[in-house]
Each structure stands twice: as structure tokens, then as C-alpha cells.
Amino acid sequence: MSHPLNLDAWRQEIREFLAAELPPEHAFNTEFDDAPDQWRIAVEFSRKVAAQGWIGLTWPTEYGGGGRPISELLVLLEEFAAADAPMVNSVGVFLVAGTLLVGGTEEQKHRLLPEISQMTTLWAEGLTEPEAGSDLGSLRTTAVREGEGWVIDGQKAYTSWGPMSDMLFVAARTASDPSPSGSISIFCVDLKAEGVTLHPMRNFGGGIQSTTYLDHVRVGPEALIGEVGKGWGYIMKAFYASGGVEPIYAQQEARLRRLVSHCRTTRGPQGLLIEQTRVIDGLAELARMVQGQRLLAYEHIGNTMAGRMTPYEGGVLPVLAKEWEPLFAQVFDEVLGQSSQLTAGTEHAPLGGAPEAWYRQSFANHAGGTPQVKRMVLATRGLGLPR
Structure with missing residues (x-):
């Protein structure tokens, strides 16, 4: 209610x-x-x-x-x-929960969703593969029936929070049909199950993402989410079923406020930074990026509440957010000048050295598909253009 x-x-x-x-x-x-x-x-x-x-x-x-x-x-x-x-547990709260809400059985919803809402079970994502990248339809991991259960073999890449999670959300091919719409299924795999191996690696932004190997991993029939071969459709709808958008703009706005305060109190060779035309132009550009994303988010939420779903289904905002995140960091650093490259703990590093880390982290925009792939999806599915 x-x-x-x-x-x-x-x-x-x-x-x-x-x-x-x-x-x-x-x-x-x-x-x-x-x-x-x-x-x-x-x-x-x-x-x-x-x-x-x-x-x-x-x-x-x-x-x-x-x-x-x-x-x-x-x-x-x-x-x-x-x-x-x-x-x-963002994977559990959005991707897993969204998939369960659109395709899970009643038993799965009652069993798995409360564990997510109570934060007692943490999930990692097993979608991306070394040879497939953002093209999920080309995945090679397979799930083969054996008795009442399944045997899963394959390799996943960029598994965030794998060593700290309990379960893995796995997309696997259950039919030889090259079309993903009827050949991909979704499974819940215990990360401590025999045959699951994680190889953690530190990324450029400072976090850990693992390569995950699935070697003859046996799961029971209850591990299959929903129906066989319906995984592609579940994933496409999952994020919308769990609700909301990722408001990167709110984080950026908070950083912009810190930058404005810094510019109001910091002097350069030409006086206060806030009084310099170059700085004012940069701050205005950052504010434009924040407000542009906010308006798109509000439009999507408003359309969703009113039942006015478009073919784009909120796809424009993720594209802009992914493309503008590194641009935002770049303009942010241009306003600060060369000192923005100083790392945390370094003398004279502005804002405690955070901008240097923010710049590196801004390029981690591949999760959920790169902006280039999302543009192709918008063109083909949103505008009906040929591939």
C-alpha cells in the first residue's frame, strides 16, 4: 500500500x-x-x-x-x-530484484526479495564476458541440463564486489540459437559453490573487479529464475521494474557546491578564482550538465508515474550520464587548474586531493553497457533505424 x-x-x-x-x-x-x-x-x-x-x-x-x-x-x-x-548490494537491489519482479516465480520472490531488502544476502553481477563486452547477446557461458538441475561453464569479467558477495547473478546460454531473445536464461549461483573461482584485480579507479570462472558448477532447478530462455527479456526490463534512475547528477551537484566554495575563498595570480571569466564559464558549464540530467530524470519518472512509457524507456539519461561523467570531471579540473592533478595527502592539493580520484573514477562508465552500445540500442529500438 x-x-x-x-x-x-x-x-x-x-x-x-x-x-x-x-x-x-x-x-x-x-x-x-x-x-x-x-x-x-x-x-x-x-x-x-x-x-x-x-x-x-x-x-x-x-x-x-x-x-x-x-x-x-x-x-x-x-x-x-x-x-x-x-x-x-546495488546489484541485488536493482538488477536481481528487477529480474525477480518481472520474471521470478512467486516462491522465488517470497524467498529472495526479503533477503535483499534486509541486506542479509549480497549479490554480484555475472553478465559481461571477455569476448562479449557490452554485447550481452554474444555471451558464451552455457548452462546444460543434468537431471533436474543444471551445469554451468563459462567466464565472466568485471565482477564488482565479488569477494564480498554471497550470490552471483549469472546469464548463461541454454540453447544454441544465436538470437539472444530465446536462448539466454538467468541463474542464481552461490559464490562459494564448487567450481566458482574469483581472480580479483584492481582497476584504474581504485576499486576491485574480478574475473569469475565457472567450471562445471552444478546448481539445482530452483537456481533458474523464471522460465528457460526468457533471460534476455528479464534483463531488458529489470532496471525499470525495480524503479528509479541512477542520479549521478546529485553527486556531481554536491561536488560543484564544494568547488564553488573553494573558488570563493581561493586566490590565484589574477585574484579570487570566482571573479575570473574562465572559472565562471566552467562553473556554468558544470551547472548546465547537472540540470540537464536532472530534467531528464524527472521527465522519465513523470512519464513512468503517468503511464506514458516511450520506446526509449529512460534510455537517453544513461547515455548522457555516461558521456558527461568524464566531461564533468574534465571541466571540474580545468576550473581548478594544474593542481587538480595532485593526489590526496599531497601538499596544496585542492579539496583534499579528491578531484584527482574523481577524474580517474569518471571513466568507469561501462557498467550496464557503454554509451556507444546504448546509442545503438536507442537508434534501433527507439527510432527503428536499421542496424
């Missing part, structure tokens, strides 16, 4: 929770700061959020969700992004 609430009051409730439960030293991005102590802090914080009933905010209440409107989820995600709240 929906829980009607004034959005301004809801936003204030979230901010009060963050002020009480998230000390400044505990604000960080778990994707790039996953040391054991930091991960422990992130899990503890995430479970406090779960205790509030805010995980799965829009899911039906019978599955452990909140039954709240999607507009409230957007406000929640905006405030958490702006605060750099160290949330874990």
Missing part, C-alpha cells in the same frame, strides 16, 4: 537520517573504496537503511518492499548520492 508523503518532508527525513547515521569520515563510494574496514562500515550503514524499510522502497509489500511511489525513490537516491552514502 502506498505511503503518501510530501516530498519536501520526505527529503528532510532522509537528510536527518544521514546526519545522524553517516559521519563525514564514513562518506565514500564503495565502488572505489572497498578496504575491509571500509566495507564493514558500508555494510553496517546499509543495514541501518534496511531497518528503516528503505531498501526496495517501491516493491510490493508482500515481498518485503515498501509499496511507495517511484518519486519517493528518486528523492532517496538523490540524497544518498549527494551524501556519498556507502550503500552496498
Whole structure:
């Protein structure tokens, strides 16, 4: 049942929770700061959020969700992004839950969704492969029936948070048909199962992503989510079923506010930075990128609430967000000047050296498909253009 609430009051409730439960030293991005102590802090914080009933905010209440409107989820995600709240299990909350909501059996929904909403089971993603990249339809991992269960063989790449997770969301080919629409199925695989091997590697942004090997991994019939061969459709709908958008713009706006404050109090050879035309132009460009993304997000949420789904289904915002994230970091650094390249702990590094890390991390925009692939999807499925 929906829980009607004034959005301004809801936003204030979230901010009060963050002020009480998230000390400044505990604000960080778990994707790039996953040391054991930091991960422990992130899990503890995430479970406090779960205790509030805010995980799965829009899911039906019978599955452990909140039954709240999607507009409230957007406000929640905006405030958490702006605060750099160290949330874990985004794969479970969005991809896995979305897949279960559109394709899972009633038994699977009742069994698996509460474990996600309570943050007792953490999920990693097993989609991307070395030879397939963002082209999920070309995956080579196979699942072959054996008795009542399945045997899975293959290799996955860029598994974020694999060593810290419990379960792996695996897309595997269950038919030889080259078309992905009827040949891909989704499985739940225990990361501690025999035959699962993780090879962690540190990426350019500072986080860990693993190569995951699945060597003759046996799973029971209950591991198959939904129906055989329906995985492609489940994944395409999953993110929309779980609700919301990823408000990168809210995080960028918080960083922009820090930059403006820095420019108001920092002097260069030509005086205060905030008084220089070059700096003003850069700040205006950053603000334009923030507001452009926000308007697209609000348009998508508004259309969703009104039932006005377009062929694009919110696909324009992810493209711009992925392309503008490195551009935002680049313009941000141009405003600061050459000192933006100084790392944390270095004397005279502006904003504590954070901009140098933000620049490196801004290129980690391949999750969910590169912007180039998303543009092709928009062209073919949104505009009906030929491949």
C-alpha cells in the first residue's frame, strides 16, 4: 500500500537520517573504496537503511518492499548520492530484484526479495564476458541440463564486489540459437559453490573487479529464475521494474557546491578564482550538465508515474550520464587548474586531493553497457533505424 508523503518532508527525513547515521569520515563510494574496514562500515550503514524499510522502497509489500511511489525513490537516491552514502548490494537491489519482479516465480520472490531488502544476502553481477563486452547477446557461458538441475561453464569479467558477495547473478546460454531473445536464461549461483573461482584485480579507479570462472558448477532447478530462455527479456526490463534512475547528477551537484566554495575563498595570480571569466564559464558549464540530467530524470519518472512509457524507456539519461561523467570531471579540473592533478595527502592539493580520484573514477562508465552500445540500442529500438 502506498505511503503518501510530501516530498519536501520526505527529503528532510532522509537528510536527518544521514546526519545522524553517516559521519563525514564514513562518506565514500564503495565502488572505489572497498578496504575491509571500509566495507564493514558500508555494510553496517546499509543495514541501518534496511531497518528503516528503505531498501526496495517501491516493491510490493508482500515481498518485503515498501509499496511507495517511484518519486519517493528518486528523492532517496538523490540524497544518498549527494551524501556519498556507502550503500552496498546495488546489484541485488536493482538488477536481481528487477529480474525477480518481472520474471521470478512467486516462491522465488517470497524467498529472495526479503533477503535483499534486509541486506542479509549480497549479490554480484555475472553478465559481461571477455569476448562479449557490452554485447550481452554474444555471451558464451552455457548452462546444460543434468537431471533436474543444471551445469554451468563459462567466464565472466568485471565482477564488482565479488569477494564480498554471497550470490552471483549469472546469464548463461541454454540453447544454441544465436538470437539472444530465446536462448539466454538467468541463474542464481552461490559464490562459494564448487567450481566458482574469483581472480580479483584492481582497476584504474581504485576499486576491485574480478574475473569469475565457472567450471562445471552444478546448481539445482530452483537456481533458474523464471522460465528457460526468457533471460534476455528479464534483463531488458529489470532496471525499470525495480524503479528509479541512477542520479549521478546529485553527486556531481554536491561536488560543484564544494568547488564553488573553494573558488570563493581561493586566490590565484589574477585574484579570487570566482571573479575570473574562465572559472565562471566552467562553473556554468558544470551547472548546465547537472540540470540537464536532472530534467531528464524527472521527465522519465513523470512519464513512468503517468503511464506514458516511450520506446526509449529512460534510455537517453544513461547515455548522457555516461558521456558527461568524464566531461564533468574534465571541466571540474580545468576550473581548478594544474593542481587538480595532485593526489590526496599531497601538499596544496585542492579539496583534499579528491578531484584527482574523481577524474580517474569518471571513466568507469561501462557498467550496464557503454554509451556507444546504448546509442545503438536507442537508434534501433527507439527510432527503428536499421542496424
